[in-house]
Amino acid sequence: MVPVTRITIQDVAREAGVSVATVDRVLNRRAGVRSDTVKRVEAAADKLAYQPDRLAARLARARDxxxxxxxxxxxxxxxxxxxxxxxxxxxxxxxxxxxxxxxxxxxxxxxxxxxxxxxxxxxxxxxxxxxxxxxxxxxxxxxxxxxxxxxxxxxxxxxxxxxxxxxxIDNTAAGRTAAMLLGRFVGPRKGKVGLIAGSLALRDHVERQFGFEQVMAREFPQLEVLPVREGRDDFEKVETVTAALLAETPDLVGIYNVGAGNRGIVAALEATERSGEVIFLAHDLTPFTRKHLVRGTIDAIVNQDxxxxxxxxxxxxxxxxxxxxxxxxxxxxxxxxxxxxxxx
CATH class of the missing domain: 3.40.50.2300 (Response regulator)
Incomplete structure (x- = not known):
């Protein structure tokens, strides 16, 4: 293999016919260099495809x-x-x-x-x-x-x-993805779908809700999306709102949690023995959601790394x-x- 020769600031200085200090001033956009010299240095750097050693420059800084x-x-x-x-x-x-x-x-x-x-x-x-x-x-x-x-x-x-x-991630696209998955998992059944969010002041939660409702309305009109309920991403609060949702909605066929607190939804589903019956779409692969995805309480996970x-x-x-x-x-x-x- 032919070794790659690294272009240095000294090479740029020779090509431009100026000092290394002048090249340094130009490349770091410091004042005090004539415009024609700036153009000559920039042309030399472009010709040689010079790439500054950022790590060396960082190490030379007075502080981190x-x-x-x-x-x-x-x-x-x-x-x-x-x-x-x-x-x-x-x-x-x-x-x-x-x-x-x-x-x-x-x-x-x-x-x-x-x-x-x-x-x-x-x-x-x-x-x-x-x-x-x-x-x-x-x-x-x-x-x-x-x-x-x-x-x-x-x-x-x-x-x-x-x-x-x-x-x-593109959170609107994530919401659309969740809707398509949930709708296909539900299949021909009719019924209601619950939405749970951490807070509608979080833009990612709002965008996921928007994308979800957009696809549900267009692709799955037989399913009614209920008004969103907020749980502040706290599993105890999420369990409370999910338990109320399940009690109030006997024809609930799906739940989409746009935020966190999945532990609370799983607890409410298991307490009412409706896991498996109610399709549950969650976000983020964690040790807990992984376990319940394998068990079948969670049907699919939309993840970000x-x-x-x-x-x-x-x-x-x-x-x-x-x-x-x-x-x-x-x-x-x-x-x-x-x-x-x-x-x-």
Whole structure:
């Protein structure tokens, strides 16, 4: 194999006929270089296909990059998995002079989440946040961005804000996928379908609900989708609302949980001996949902990979801080569908 020769900043300087210091100033967009010299250096870099050594530049910095992940408190097993993956990502990136810390906050409380974000500005270069679609949260994100902090939204988006990127699945498509699966599992039966969400202030939950109702109305008009019930992703609250749903709806044929708290739905179904009779579509493959997918209480799981999301958020923040482009295909979070026959 012929070894690949790496183009260095010295090569660019020779090609452009300038000093290494001048090339460094141009490539790092610092002032004090004449426009014709800038053009000559940029042309030399393009001709040689020069790629800067980002790790070397990072190691030469006076301090590390500091990123903060703002994640939810509570019993949401997926978010606990995401927390673990963030910590694993932090451990891997330490050698690259990147420091990642985690703050836990009640993301269902817009004012509390906004206050936490407002406290981060002076301490961090980048922030990844599970966002609530709330005016105070959008303003807090905008305040961080105006202060030069790069912000990405994670799992749930705040698209009206100045965040640089959203790291998560297409939640409308996820809801449509769940509807198609549930409708086909129910088959020719007629009846009602229950919807359970964590909070309609979470954009991912709203988008999943929208996609689900869109497909149900178009493809399965014999099934009536009931008004959504909120359980704040807490399994005890979810069990309470599910038990009420089952008691009030003898012709219930399906349940779609757009958020977390699946333990509560399983408990309510088993307590009423209606598991198997009521088709149950859930999100996120966890040890608990995996077990009940195999047992048949859960019929299918729409999944997103927390490890991919944690790593992607860190990569996007780093790219934003270093003003380098991301690789869109690498950062696209895909939707996985698991049945008991294909779980990994």
């Amino acid at each position: 990059y500091r990123f903060c992940f703002v994640l939810p408190t509570g019993t949401n097993t997926f978010m606990q998995s995401l927390h673990s993956e963030v910590e694993a990502t932090a451990a891997r990136l330490t050698a690259e002079r990147i420091r990642i810390s985690v703050r836990l906050v009640d993301v269902f409380d817009g004012l509390a989440l906004a206050e936490e974000l407002e406290r981060l500005g002076e301490d961090f270069d980048g922030v990844a946040v599970v966002a609530l679609d709330h005016p105070a949260v959008r303003e807090a994100i905008n305040g961080l961005a105006d202060a030069g902090v790069k912000v990405v939204t994670l799992v749930s988006d705040a698209p009206g804000s100045k965040r640089v990127h959203y790291v998560g 927390p490890g991919h999301q944690a790593r992607s958020a860190a990569r996007v923040l780093l790219s934003a801080c270093e003003d380098t482009p991301i690789v869109p295909d690498q950062e696209r979070i895909r939707i996985d569908v698991f049945l008991r026959d294909n779980i990994p």
